[in-house]
Amino acid sequence: MARSSGSRSATRRSDVETTTLEEVPTALQDQLEDLLEQEEEIKIAISTDLQVDGTYGKDWVLATDKRLLAFNQNGAPTPEIQNIALEAIDSIEIRELHGNNFMKVRTSEGALEIARYSKRLAPKFAEATPEIELLIDKVKPEAETSKRHRKYVDPGKKKIRCETCGRPIPRWSDVCPNCVEKGKLLVRLLKYAIPFWKVSVPALLIMLVIRLVDLYPPILSKSLIDDILVPAMMAITGGQLVEPGAFEQLVMIVLLMVGAHVFTAVFSAVRGYMMTWVGQRITLTLRNDAFRHMSILSLDFYQQRETGNLMSRITQDIGRLRDFIAEGLQDIIGDSMALVYMCIIMFVINWQLALWVLLPIPLIILFSFYFGHKMHKVFHVLWKRYAGISTILASTIPGIRVVKAFTREKYEVDRFEKQAHLVFEGEMNAAKLWTLYQPIMTFMTYIGTVLIWFVGGRQILNGDLTLGEIMLFMTYMTRFLQPVRTLAQMNRRFLRAATSAERVFEVLDTPPSVASSSDAIDLPNMRGQVEFRDVFFSYDTEKNAINGISFTTKPGEMIGLVGPSGAGKSTLINLVTRFYDPNEGEILIDGHDSRDIELKSLRGQIGVVLQDPFLFEGTVSDNIGYGKPDATRQEIIAAAKAANAHDFIIKFPDSYDTMVGERGTRVSGGERQRISIARAILKNPRILILDEATSSVDTETESRIQEALGRLIQGRTVFAIAHRLSTLKHSNRLVVLKEGQVDEIGTHEELIAKGGTYANLCEKQMELSKIRAW
Numbered sequence: 176m177a178r179s180s181g182s183r184s185a186t187r188r189s190d191v192e193t194t195t196l197e198e199v200p201t202a203l204q205d206q207l208e209d210l211l212e213q214e215e216e217i218k219i220a221i222s223t224d225l226q227v228d229g230t231y232g233k234d235w236v237l238a239t240d241k242r243l244l245a246f247n248q249n250g251a252p253t254p255e256i257q258n259i260a261l262e263a264i265d266s267i268e269i270r271e272l273h274g275n276n277f278m279k280v281r282t283s284e285g286a287l288e289i290a291r292y293s294k295r296l297a298p299k300f301a302e303a304t305p306e307i308e309l310l311i312d313k314v315k316p317e318a319e320t321s322k323r324h325r326k327y328v329d330p331g332k333k334k335i336r337c338e339t340c341g342r343p344i345p346r347w348s349d350v351c352p353n354c355v356e357k358g359k360l361l362v363r364l365l366k367y368a369i370p371f372w373k374v375s376v377p378a379l380l381i382m383l384v385i386r387l388v389d390l391y392p393p394i395l396s397k398s399l400i401d402d403i404l405v406p407a408m409m410a411i412t413g414g415q416l417v418e419p420g421a422f423e424q425l426v427m428i429v430l431l432m433v434g435a436h437v438f439t440a441v442f443s444a445v446r447g448y449m450m451t452w453v454g455q456r457i458t459l460t461l462r463n464d465a466f467r468h469m470s471i472l473s474l475d476f477y478q479q480r481e482t483g484n485l486m487s488r489i490t491q492d493i494g495r496l497r498d499f500i501a502e503g504l505q506d507i508i509g510d511s512m513a514l515v516y517m518c519i520i521m522f523v524i525n526w527q528l529a530l531w532v533l534l535p536i537p538l539i540i541l542f543s544f545y546f547g548h549k550m551h552k553v554f555h556v557l558w559k560r561y562a563g564i565s566t567i568l569a570s571t572i573p574g575i576r577v578v579k580a581f582t583r584e585k586y587e588v589d590r591f592e593k594q595a596h597l598v599f600e601g602e603m604n605a606a607k608l609w610t611l612y613q614p615i616m617t618f619m620t621y622i623g624t625v626l627i628w629f630v631g632g633r634q635i636l637n638g639d640l641t642l643g644e645i646m647l648f649m650t651y652m653t654r655f656l657q658p659v660r661t662l663a664q665m666n667r668r669f670l671r672a673a674t675s676a677e678r679v680f681e682v683l684d685t686p687p688s689v690a691s692s693s694d695a696i697d698l699p700n701m702r703g704q705v706e707f708r709d710v711f712f713s714y715d716t717e718k719n720a721i722n723g724i725s726f727t728t729k730p731g732e733m734i735g736l737v738g739p740s741g742a743g744k745s746t747l748i749n750l751v752t753r754f755y756d757p758n759e760g761e762i763l764i765d766g767h768d769s770r771d772i773e774l775k776s777l778r779g780q781i782g783v784v785l786q787d788p789f790l791f792e793g794t795v796s797d798n799i800g801y802g803k804p805d806a807t808r809q810e811i812i813a814a815a816k817a818a819n820a821h822d823f824i825i826k827f828p829d830s831y832d833t834m835v836g837e838r839g840t841r842v843s844g845g846e847r848q849r850i851s852i853a854r855a856i857l858k859n860p861r862i863l864i865l866d867e868a869t870s871s872v873d874t875e876t877e878s879r880i881q882e883a884l885g886r887l888i889q890g891r892t893v894f895a896i897a898h899r900l901s902t903l904k905h906s907n908r909l910v911v912l913k914e915g916q917v918d919e920i921g922t923h924e925e926l927i928a929k930g931g932t933y934a935n936l937c938e939k940q941m942e943l944s945k946i947r948a949w
Contacts, residue, residue: 193797196220203235203254215239218310221303223292226250236278236290241281241326245289257289261314267304321812337899357544361669364676367460368500371453374819375419378449385446386438386513390520392432393650399428401643410488454501461493473689474754488682491673499672507668510658519650522645525879531630532652535623537776539616543855546612553608557601563594573632599828616656623652689756695773701766701780702863703730705751710760712746722915723756733893737933738912744896747912748864751894752781782860785867788851790839795824798839798850802858808858818853819882820846863888865895900937909933 176391197220197450207217219238227247228230231359234254236248243264245257259280259553268279268286275852276289278300292300368375371948410418454470465584466489521529571578571587627648634640634895643902712721721743727735735746749755752760753769762769782802799814800806805816815821823846827833839847855863897903904923911919911926911933918932926933 197222197299199237209238215241217307221299221305224296225291225293227288227291228338229291234290238310240310243307245751253519257287259287261311264311267307268298269304269317334518361673363680364496364500366451371456374449375453378446379508381442381446382505382509383512385442386509387516388435390440390516391435395428397643397647399425400646402639405642410705443754448506450501454497457495457500458493461496461679462489465493465679468683469755471687472685475688476685488678492678495675496672496679499668503668503672510661514658515712517654521648521651524647525640528627528631528634528640531626532623532648535561535619535628536655537657539619542615542619543659550608553601557598557605560594560598560601564598567591567594620656624649629654648930684833689753691774695771696767697773697776698765698767699776703704703861704728704765705892706763708755708761708763710722710750712757714749719915721750724917726910726917726920728892730892731909732907733888733892733895735906736896736899736908736912737903737909737936738893742912743915744912745866748894748896750868751862751864752783754776780861780865782855782858783864784851786853788847790835790847790850792837794832794834795850798835799857800851801854806857814853814857817856820848820849820853857875861891863891863893865893867896900940
């Protein structure tokens with residue numbers, strides 16, 4: 176008989192230590208009697224708060240030492256049972272969606288969704304995932320287990336657990352802080368500072384001298400008190416004259432004090448400028464390297480990551496690295512040497528009192544570590560809340576037109592005020608800790624001061640210590656605090672720098688998924704013949720977006736791509752431009768596999784006109800000449816005339832030097848489209864891609880754009896996508912796609928006569944146009 180899940184002791188005796196074992200309902204236990212073998216134990220039992228179909232309800236996932244069971248209710252009286260042998264499972268995956276997550280298992284026969292749950296249960300399922308994988312490892316052959324890739328997230332989604340240690344990865348990072356190899360990363364990071372050693376090493380030596388000179392004024396104060404002021408007071412009290420030359424000695428010591436302060440101030444400024452230069456040079460090198468590498472990365476890299484995430488790596492993370500290299504490392508060395516200097520001086524003067532002075536230091540270090548850990552958590556939460564404000568602003572300001580159109584101002588204001596209140600609460604939590612930290616640190620320092628007065632005062636009374644010496648100890652005691660704080664936070668600074676370095680180096684180490692091969696050929700005079708041979712492609716390795724497409728395009732031929740949304744039209748042109756490479760099959764350009772052609776040579780002869788064209792911040796002239804930086808003004812004007820754009824451009828206040836604004840917001844949609852067509856005309860591509868180039872403009876503008884496109888397509892191989900089928904009537908051939916396959920191919924007349932998918936689409940559009948006219 177199967178052992179009940181209520182028997183926790185049985186599970187704890189197992190080789191697999193589990194932490195997710197809930198009480199299984201009696202109804203399911205009755206079904207388990209028929210499913211499980213004798214002595215087969217339930218190792219893991221977890222419930223959901225959503226059913227697989229997305230409705231509210233409780234499903235169950237159970238794992239034994241032999242199988243994985245999923246009980247999916249789906250609104251039925253009895254649950255549907257998925258019974259999967261552990262040895263048949265290749266991987267367990269957790270997919271993060273916007274409103275919920277789901278758990279999947281991948282077998283040789285495909286992927287199965289076994290559980291769906293809300294974000295509230297994410298920690299429980301994230302904890303159960305590695306436990307299930309441990310059970311799978313026990314039944315898998317060792318060789319197969321070593322090859323098996325553990326996936327905790329969907330490709331393109333942020334990792335939620337570390338693939339090495341299985342611990343959760345913080346939402347603010349893509350890197351597991353527990354597995355960051357700080358030593359290797361920091362050594363690699365320091366390589367960026369080596370070229371500037373001729374500046375940084377002298378700056379370090381200057382700092383060490385400054386720290387030493389900075390300790391000289393307290394020694395001068397000791398001499399001033401013991402050798403001048405105290406003898407003078409004793410002489411005056413005893414009715415005697417002050418020794419001759421005392422005033423000159425006083426002036427000399429005061430001048431030495433002023434000189435020491437001037438020296439430290441001047442050379443601190445010099446050193447500060449030197450290290451600022453080093454830090455900025457390191458920042459310049461890192462940012463240039465990172466952006467240069469990002470420019471060669473493939474499209475999938477950007478689709479899998481948020482823009483803000485990448486921006487923070489180039490700005491904030493590199494800024495942290497600059498501060499660590501230029502300031503952090505030298506501060507640690509300088510503060511360490513300052514402590515060594517002070518300890519040597521105090522032990523030379525009076526080693527007994529020095530031991531008493533250092534007595535509170537371990538307490539200060541321990542408290543600083545404890546406080547630093549607490550503050551790190553508070554500021555981490557606070558940082559996320561500030562990021563929430565940035566997210567609201569980033570979505571609301573560009574979308575203010577939609578906000579006003581739907582009268583959602585109050586909703587957005589309430590949302591912002593709620594997030595701002597969370598920031599306020601976070602700041603107050605930080606203030607509570609800080610107001611607690613300051614008095615405690617002050618009290619600990621005061622304990623050291625009290626010890627100095629007590630022990631030192633007793634030594635003074637016994638004649639073993641002078642007043643100047645006790646004042647020197649008092650001064651050094653107050654100076655101990657800052658270096659001790661710095662060193663106590665050293666581990667956190669190292670960890671932050673290592674985490675930032677990991678995030679930056681992750682970008683630098685990411686290879687482009689689409690790149691030119693070492694033996695790629697240059698194809699300077701492309702004719703424009705494109706052939707698809709049994710092409711398969713999938714974005715997520717689960718469902719094919721392109722499913723075995725084969726057809727050939729002749730040079731100068733216009734191909735219209737037709738089909739419902741999701742049929743694979745945009746994917747097809749993404750493959751032609753080599754934004755992606757096919758998983759199977761070949762795409763031949765003039766008889767050459769596109770993967771064997773130099774990327775710059777290939778894309779340099781492909782022009783694209785999109786439905787929503789992108790204009791860069793700059794002038795009209797800059798945007799038209801973007802694909803040909805060396806174009807003359809005459810060439811730009813000629814391209815604009817061919818695109819029917821010249822007439823409206825010269826009406827702008829600054830003509831071709833008019834700023835178009837961010838994303839071209841200062842010009843209309845039709846004007847943006849014609850500027851983008853002029854950009855394509857100037858590039859003079861051999862292959863032209865038109866992606867819904869006239870779908871979002873008025874009839875008159877469409878007529879002008881169609882006229883411009885008529886000039887543009889002459890003598891080029893053209894792939895045109897359009898939902899408005901009338902615009903594709905004059906294509907040489909139409910390729911009708913359906914579910915990633917070629918459903919029909921032929922001219923407009925041939926496909927209409929055939930009465931298939933294309934004819935049906937045309938008929939539906941005609942009916943829709945009649946309804947609109949009516």
